[in-house]
Amino acid sequence: MNITLRVWRQKSRHETGHFEEYEAHDLNPNMSFLEMLDVVNEQLTKAGKQPIAFDHDCREGICGMCSCVINGEPHGPENKVATCQTYLRSFKDGDTITVEPFRAAGFPLVKDLVVDRSAFDRIMQAGGFISVNTGNAPDANAIPVGKEIADQAMDAAQCIGCGACVAACKNASAMLFVAAKVSHLNLLPQGQPEKSKRALAMVNQMDEEGFGACTVTGSCEAVCPKGISLSFISKLNRDYLGAMLFR
Amino acid sequence: MNLLVALFKSSLGKKYVMALSGAVLVLFVIAHLLGNLQMFLGPEAINKYAAFLKASPEVLWGARSGLLLMVGLHLFSAALLLRENSDARQAEYEKKDLVAASFASRTMIASGIILFSFVVFHLLHYTALQIDPSFAEMHDAQGRHDVYRMVVSGFSHWWVSGFYILSMGLLCLHLSHGASAMFQSLGLKNERNRCFIDGAAKTLGLVLFIGYSSIPLAVLLKVVK
Numbered sequence: 001m002n003i004t005l006r007v008w009r010q011k012s013r014h015e016t017g018h019f020e021e022y023e024a025h026d027l028n029p030n031m032s033f034l035e036m037l038d039v040v041n042e043q044l045t046k047a048g049k050q051p052i053a054f055d056h057d058c059r060e061g062i063c064g065m066c067s068c069v070i071n072g073e074p075h076g077p078e079n080k081v082a083t084c085q086t087y088l089r090s091f092k093d094g095d096t097i098t099v100e101p102f103r104a105a106g107f108p109l110v111k112d113l114v115v116d117r118s119a120f121d122r123i124m125q126a127g128g129f130i131s132v133n134t135g136n137a138p139d140a141n142a143i144p145v146g147k148e149i150a151d152q153a154m155d156a157a158q159c160i161g162c163g164a165c166v167a168a169c170k171n172a173s174a175m176l177f178v179a180a181k182v183s184h185l186n187l188l189p190q191g192q193p194e195k196s197k198r199a200l201a202m203v204n205q206m207d208e209e210g211f212g213a214c215t216v217t218g219s220c221e222a223v224c225p226k227g228i229s230l231s232f233i234s235k236l237n238r239d240y241l242g243a244m245l246f247r
Numbered sequence: 248m249n250l251l252v253a254l255f256k257s258s259l260g261k262k263y264v265m266a267l268s269g270a271v272l273v274l275f276v277i278a279h280l281l282g283n284l285q286m287f288l289g290p291e292a293i294n295k296y297a298a299f300l301k302a303s304p305e306v307l308w309g310a311r312s313g314l315l316l317m318v319g320l321h322l323f324s325a326a327l328l329l330r331e332n333s334d335a336r337q338a339e340y341e342k343k344d345l346v347a348a349s350f351a352s353r354t355m356i357a358s359g360i361i362l363f364s365f366v367v368f369h370l371l372h373y374t375a376l377q378i379d380p381s382f383a384e385m386h387d388a389q390g391r392h393d394v395y396r397m398v399v400s401g402f403s404h405w406w407v408s409g410f411y412i413l414s415m416g417l418l419c420l421h422l423s424h425g426a427s428a429m430f431q432s433l434g435l436k437n438e439r440n441r442c443f444i445d446g447a448a449k450t451l452g453l454v455l456f457i458g459y460s461s462i463p464l465a466v467l468l469k470v471v472k
Contacts, residue, residue: 019341072344098342105335168346170353171332173258203259212335213258213328215355216428217348230431231438238434240259244250 001027001093005040007052008100013109019098029089033076034059034066036088053112059084061225064160067167068113069100074164074223082162082225102163104172105210117163119209120177124161127201128181130190143189156184158226165220165228171212176220178206179236180228186239196243203240258331259432261324266429268321273426273451275314276418280458286471290395294387297394322363329356351424358421365414372401399466408463419456423449 003024010017024040031039034056041051057065066083070076076086091097099113107115145153159180166174182199185191191198214233221230254260282300285292301307345353368378376382379401385393402408427448430436436444465471 069340069342072340072342073346100340100342103336103338103340105337170336170348172335173332203257207256207258210335211258212332213262214432215332215352216424216431217352219346219348222347229438231436231441234431234434234436234441236434237259237262237432240257241263241434244253244257244260 001029001088001091003027003036003088003091003094004096006096006098007113009052009112010101010109012111017109027088029087031088032059032084033068033070033086033088034084053110053114055114056084061085062160064162067102067115067117067162067164069102069167071098074102074167075162075225079222080225080227082160082164085225102167104163104166106172106174107163107166115163117161119211120161120163120174122209123174123178123202123205124181126205127194127198128185130185130194132190145189149187153184153187156180156187156228156232159184159224159228160226162225164223164225166211168219168223169212169214170217170219171215173214173220174206174209174211175214175233175236176224176228176230178202179232182239183232183235186235195239196247199236199239199243200247203236255324255327258328261328262432264320264324265328266432268317268324269425269429271317272314272321273422273429275317276422276455277451280455283462284458286395286398286462287465290387290393293395293398294389294391294393298391301392318363318366325356325359349424351420352428355421355424358417361417362414362421365410365417368410369414372407373397398462399472402463402466405467408467411463412460415456415459418459419452421452422455423452426451 005022005024006019007022008017009020022040022044024036024043027036027039034054037052037054044051055065055067057063059066061082061084064082066075068075068083070083070086075081075083077090078086101109101113102115102117104115106119107117110116157180159177161177161181163174163177165176166172169175182202185198186195216230216233218230221228254264282296285296351358372378373382382397382400385396385400387393387395402411425448427436427445430440430444462471
């Protein structure tokens, strides 16, 4: 199949960017979106041009490294998949596909489609952990966890931190990410001692990084490659309110 | 004091203020509608109700200042949030899919601003009696303010009724999102109740729209005269 790509090219944060058009011919519909970019980059390199910079790593939908807003939707048109698992068969032969970087003040652009998502790392450093004394691994099942709670915590823990929620939100809010990370630990018994501290610290760091507030549009949940539920944001609001009033 | 500073400093704190002030205002619009619907019971009922509301200036002004404070807090936190939210995305996408974001959720600021201008007009019209000074002269047989005649006379102008019905449409839109989002902001929503709360908010918006619009429509159609 043949595709016309309109890709955002920007040399660095401080230079102005623009769209460039590339024709990609004879593509296999079963190629992933990233493999298609690889093919285009090979052509560009052969022609002596700068290849398109884009983020990628595991290419199996679990690392959260790939990004891109494809035709106006983070991670492309399919539900609950990342860009690396978006295949060309999701598009039609002859389509023009617009590819842009995630756009948010909290994710400053590095180059082309690559943005700096280290704000998420700093949010994690603020409280996305539990403090334990080192030593031998504790016995399995020493701390009982109810099935329902364990399931919910696992649902939250599915977040791969890709930032699609920020990219899709009209306010570039990171609430879904922070909610998933806070809930994952705050639901489990191991997370209880630092529950309030965690909610306060991670939300305050989120605010400092320049992300917006949640307007509950639900866009984040809809584009999340892991289907993290909006209900976790409600839980974060509850945990933060409790921490603010009673801590 | 520390709590107050923390409330307005954090993004979540401002959402709590939005939600709580919004909740009070939602309760007010429900109560206000129930009062207004007495227009259908005739002049005696509505005039008596109006006189009852104004019987004690302390209670009246207490309620009024409470409501004004809620409106103030709602607008103030909305303005702060608006600034932060627009700072959070400086460069816009060339192509943007709206994915799941409802029209109401994307237009809360616009519907809110128009609604606020309506409230100002509505207060000048029926409370301060500035738009049509003849309203102040209207008294019924018992010497009470003739609210019934004032409302009929006000709504017989098509543009007053038109602006009123339009604004109630926007109120419906604003609440179809806001009345459910406040449960989310206060952390009261969960996987089990979210569908119910979303549906209830839309229903509430629609009921308020029908209820409020029925009065100017009845006046225009000469059902109430």
